[in-house]
Amino acid sequence: MSAADAQGVCVGDRLGTTDTYAAGEGVFVRDGFVIASVVGFKRVEVPAAAGELPQKPTLHVASRDTLPLVPKPGDIVTVKISRVAQTAAHALIMCVGRQALSTEFKGVIRQQDVRSTEIDRVVIYDCFRPGDIVRAEVVSLGDARSYYLSTAKNELGVVYAKSATAGAAMVPTSWVTMQCPDTQAVEKRKVAKLESLVSA
Known part of the structure; x- marks a missing residue:
């Protein structure tokens, strides 16, 4: 930045x-x-x-009278996944809480911060895809360009995703899957716990 x-x-x-x-x-x-x-x-x-x-x-x-909002550790942020690598998902932070940011900040969800259990078995591509909207927590300022983010809590994870086949908004079906309503195709994700989420 x-x-x-x-x-x-x-x-x-x-x-x-x-x-x-x-x-x-x-x-x-x-x-x-x-x-x-x-x-x-x-x-x-x-x-x-x-x-x-x-x-x-x-x-x-x-x-002139708007002070820039800056994410800080402990904040819950909404991010858009921009790139998925083998060990981390890269994202753009769009909101802190419910307030939209006027400045672009980058974030990284590392493999060890995706979930709280079976960390060594996490496959990033099975948790996030480019374009996904994710609710995450700011862990720390990772380096000069990116914040470290975590989705380890149940209420954190993917809140909106489009299917790879039809481009339709998918529906959560479990903690780890979402389904396309058009094609019924199921895709893996690290899904955020929602009140309407079907118990798995």
Whole structure:
């Protein structure tokens, strides 16, 4: 997370082109331009370098009277899984509690933090897939770019996922499976405990 710019802007100011920047909080896109939708401070967020396709910097405008919300250990956060590796799932933190973030933070759910039992038998791809929405707890600030997250508690885990076959929102059927309502296909997940969840 790097704020490369923090200049004051007004509603309607053109901040850059969509060829150069991605749109973040406090802006909208029109005719190929990223335009401020609030009065505040322009901030350019440069993505961390990864071994994938280069990503564009993201333009945000933060309201003058809004202090940025920062996740801290113990917070329950909502994240979107961005990448799944053999030993960890990488995610973008979208909300702290019920409050949406105006700044992008990255998180990592390590293999040992997925669940509280049979940790050595955890297969990350059987627990999370890219695009899944997950409720997790902030464990600590892992490094300069990512928070360590945990889904070890029963009420933490996947709360929304689309099926790989039909793209439909799946329904939890147990603690470790979700089912596509269209194709009836079952996929493995680390499912968050919900009141409506069928007991397994």
